[in-house]
Amino acid sequence: MNGSSHDSGSGSGSPFGGFGGFGSGGSGGFGPGLFGGSGGNGGPASALFDAMDQLRKAFEPRPSGSSRMARGDVRAAVLSLLAEGPMHGYQIIREIEERSGGSWKPSAGSVYPTLQLLSDEGLVDAEEQNGRKTYSLTEAGRAAAEEADSPAPWESTGTRDGGRHVALAKAGMDLAGAAAQVARTGSTEQADRAVEVLDEARRRLYAILAEG
Structure with a gap:
C-alpha cells in the first residue's frame, strides 16, 4: 500500500488486497486474535476491529465479471x-x-457477437493480423460513436451495480490499513485515540450525505 509496511498481501482484484482476512481470525488476516484474546471483550481494540471489518465489507467489490450490463452497454463500450x-x-x-x-x-x-453485429451493420471492419482479427470503425461507425452523446458505460458501472467509486x-x-497498524502495534491510549478519529471520520462522512 503505497510502499508502507502494512502486511497487505497479494490480493485478488479487491481494493483491499491482503486485508481480505478481516474478521477471519486466521493466519494472515486481521481477525480479533491480533488484538489479544478473542476480541469479544470490548474495548478500543475490539472497536478498531469492528471499524476495519465494516470498511472491508463496504468497499469490497464483487468479483470481476459479476456486473450485469445491458447489451446496449456492450455495444456503446465497443x-x-x-x-x-x-x-x-x-x-x-x-x-x-x-x-x-x-x-x-x-x-x-x-x-464478439457485438463485434459481429456491428460488422453486419457496416459500422466495423475486421482485418486479420497475426492470426487474430483486429477491429476498426468505418466512417459510419465513427459517426455512430460521435452521436452517442453520453458517458462511456464503464463510467457509470459503480452507480448501476451498487459498486463504489475506485478512489x-x-x-x-488506506484508512483500514492505518487502523490495522494502530491495533497491532499501538498502545491502549493510542487505540483509544484511533477510535475517536474513526468515529469523527464516520460523523463527517454522514454529514456530507446530509448536505444533499
Missing part, C-alpha cells in the same frame, strides 16, 4: 473504444475491465 483506435477482442475486454476499475468485465460471449475504495483501504 464503439467508444474503437473510436480511439483499432483493437482486437481481448483488448476490448481488458480495456473495459481496467477502465471500470474491475467492476465490469464483459465476457467473450457478449463482446473512495482506495481511501477506505
